[in-house]
Amino acid sequence: MIEFDEQDGAPAPRREFETTIPLINVVFLLLIFFLLAGTLGETSEVGVNLPSGTIDDPAPPQKVTLYVEADGFVWVGEQVMEPSLAGFMLKDFMKDKDKSRVSIKADQAAPAESVLTLMEGLRGAGVQQVTLLTERGS
Amino acid sequence: MADAFDVPVKRRRMMSLTPLIDVVFQLLIFFMLTTSFLQTQALSVVTPAADQKELPEDARVVEIWLMGDGSLRVDGDPVSSAGLADAVRARIGERTDMTVTILAERDSRTQQLVRAVEAAREAGATNVGTARVERLGK
DSSP states (O other), X not given: OHHHHHHHHOOHHHHHHHTHHHHHHHHHHHHHHHXXXXXXXXXXXXXXXXXXXXXXXXXXXXXXXXXXXXXXXXXXXXXXXXXXXXXXXXXXXXXTSOTTOEEEEEOTTSBHHHHHHHHHHHHHTTOOEEEEXXXXXX | OHHHHHHHHHHHTTXXXXXXXXXXXXXXXXXXXXXXXXXEEEEEEEOOOSSGGGSOOSSSEEEXXXXXXXXXXXXXXXXXXXXXXXXXXXXXXXXXXXEEEEEEOTTOBHHHHHHHHHHHHHTTOSEEXXXXXXXXXX
């Protein structure tokens, strides 16, 4: 009898407890959404607005990524340089890298000359084909 | 005996959910900040030779000119950016083995270069070359 009284007489603390459960459900759903929908991309320190494009070639994951900034400067590894110097630096940089998986992240406003100069430098370093990264757009 | 077992079970139900919520929130914020939803596309381009004498010079070449003022020309005739693929297709017709060479003037931008490469590919060209030039003749 005493036990019945306790259960019926004290519903208030239990209700307080239960209001947090929908919150946890929603937070778990959000967590699972971000886990599944997002790709853990490596964040780069180079701010680049990729050009928009429509073609998406099947390409394996790229091992080496070079950046061309909007002002035309080129990132080779950790170093920033004029594109005309990149050819010389790339010979050393690409020595122990996979030459078939090189990609270029070029800003859409970067001079095409810088990108082409960098690609010429890559040819000099033994790279036959590069992948220009674009964003899906019109 | 049954009553004696019931007591600890009831106590366990009182366990606080707050640490769990804290951890889940931490995870949620971590995934929210680290995921990137930017979907990049890949565009494969053959690297150009530094020596422009390697450019094919025979008649089976269509040239796309990227002018410094942002306009586009195909073999010297001005075309709109939307009509570029059609203009290239009209030049090469069925002969998709023809080489399309993209000549970038000094002030042309990467976005133009990407658009020209995609237009040439849309037109069916299998050989797409690139080169940079100082100034294109009229």
